[in-house]
Amino acid sequence: MAAVHRLTNGVRVVCDPIPGLETAALCVVAGRGARYEDGARSGWSHLLEHMVFKGAGARSAMEIVEAIEAQGGQINAATGYERTSFQVRCLTGGLDLGSAVLADLVLAPRMDAGDLAREKQVVGQEIAEAADTPDDLVFEMAQAAAYGDQPLGRSILGTTGSIASADPTSLSDWRACLYDPQSLVVSAAGAVDEAALLALAERDFGGARPPATGAPAAPPAIFTGGEAVSAKALEQANLVFLLPSVGVSDPDYFALRLFAEILGGGMASRLFQEAREKRGLAYAVDAYSETYADQGVLGVFAGCAAKDAVELAKVAAGEIAGLGQSVGEAELARAKAQLKGAMFMMRESPLARAEQTAAQLLLFDRPLPPAEIAAGIEAVRPADLARLGAAMCASGRAAVSVLGPRQAGPAAQAFTRALFARA
Missing domain, CATH: 3.30.830.10 (Metalloenzyme, LuxS/M16 peptidase-like)
Incomplete structure (x- = not known):
């Protein structure tokens, strides 16, 4: 320790x-x-x-x-x-x-x-x-x-x-x-x-002194959501979909990490299999979570042909909604193994380990033992992911950005309409 x-x-x-x-x-x-x-x-x-x-x-x-x-x-x-x-x-x-x-x-x-x-x-x-x-x-x-x-x-x-x-x-x-x-x-x-x-x-x-004027405080973050569409002469359309979720100190933090892993964390993920392998809509498609002290986001990124952007947006919305409704024990177990594997592999790098420990001290005022993190990952149940997914879909808020040929622009509205119509 x-x-x-x-x-x-x-x-x-x-x-x-x-x-x-x-x-x-x-x-x-x-x-x-x-x-x-x-x-x-x-x-x-x-x-x-x-x-x-x-x-x-x-x-x-x-x-x-x-x-x-x-x-x-x-x-x-x-x-x-x-x-x-x-x-x-x-x-x-x-x-x-x-x-x-x-x-x-x-x-x-x-x-x-x-x-x-x-x-x-x-x-x-x-x-x-x-x-x-x-x-x-x-x-x-x-x-x-x-x-x-x-x-x-x-x-x-x-x-x-x-x-x-x-x-x-x-x-x-x-x-x-x-x-x-x-x-x-x-x-x-x-x-x-x-x-x-x-x-x-x-x-x-040991000789460092506090600032004379006092230290600044970070204002609370409010996820407002919206659309950002920019037409640009590119070969591909670039798409990002964000949904508001929990922060790093929330009890559902590991549920969010596992949700992103199942959704688009690897080649066995739902998005990779549906959007790329079955439909051929994109070469690059993945999901991720970005967490801050008080809140976070679930994100999806994809690069695709402009003509496929609307369909890809609908597929992403469908997979998010579907995962929020049903998670299999086998895919949850696979996601847990992947997340724990990434954690322990990272701990073999001194730099990653030093950075991680510093971040834990700043967030939790103590280092988190690997066994505690692994236990937190293992404690997540399908019902936790379903609850988290339902909350994100019911929020009515999303941030969508589309950059590329003009034909891809409608993908922004296609995502929000497809996702929130299902909520």
Whole structure:
């Protein structure tokens, strides 16, 4: 079981040794991200993640990556709606440097005006690239349709207008709020010693101080739903269907994960068999769940010929409704095996394990033992999936995005009409 400690300033430290490894992963995870932004600061958390790599502590941008790579390590970062993570993978003995570098990134980045101007250009190119990538853009369209002008409805990247307003001082103030020590978790897994990790965390993160202005709070999310249809000259239509569901702390969380697995999680799933194997409507079709602290969504993505988009939308609606009415014991058992298999396979990666443990600490204030998670998965019954499916179908709310040839546009209304007429 991973051991958890709390420094006097609130930073939590978790150590999860994995015997027999010659590598370790160290993550510094802040329990805040793009969901904590107002409209004027949309994209600032992601911009900040870029900026800290331009120079931090006594190291320049080049010296940061050179120092890690010279010891055979790798360094990376990611911004999400509810968390921001900085990660180092290293060989045995590399945690000392890794901890020092990550502490500089999180607590002592330089905020040079010239670097910021250049990085705004880089992020602007990233925004443009996402807009030019259909299977990225269609998900952003669906997210906006689901949550409107709430933080969860806005792109994590922000807009060129919103990031333009950031200056070194305001971005530094945002860093202090975002990476408040009360929200920080230092998590290590792999070839790591608990006493050594705790000493490094105290050395590098024990001096972190809370922001002078107080930390921001995330507003409650309201799934409003709607349609987003954009005609574009593409070879395929890209479709996303979202339904409101439960959050990660809800008792039905595992029911949602299993619902998505049965619906479209693999080659034996209902959508794959019906839409692709039997009807040949799509090459790519899958279902997934996206969960936040307080709520989540069931999602379906598909890419198909424009002429097949309406029929595919009806098939997706039919499979969701059908799964909500009847789930077989055999397919539920298969889904449980798949979900547990994915969980245990992930735990063989030190980086995934360190990230998962940090997320659990931020959400539940404790690591969740694998046996407890497995028991939660096994406890789900067909009646739980039926209840969850009925609730989603009875909500009367969906977010649908369609991107591609004009002929595919009616798929949005076809989905909602087919699904809610069955409720």
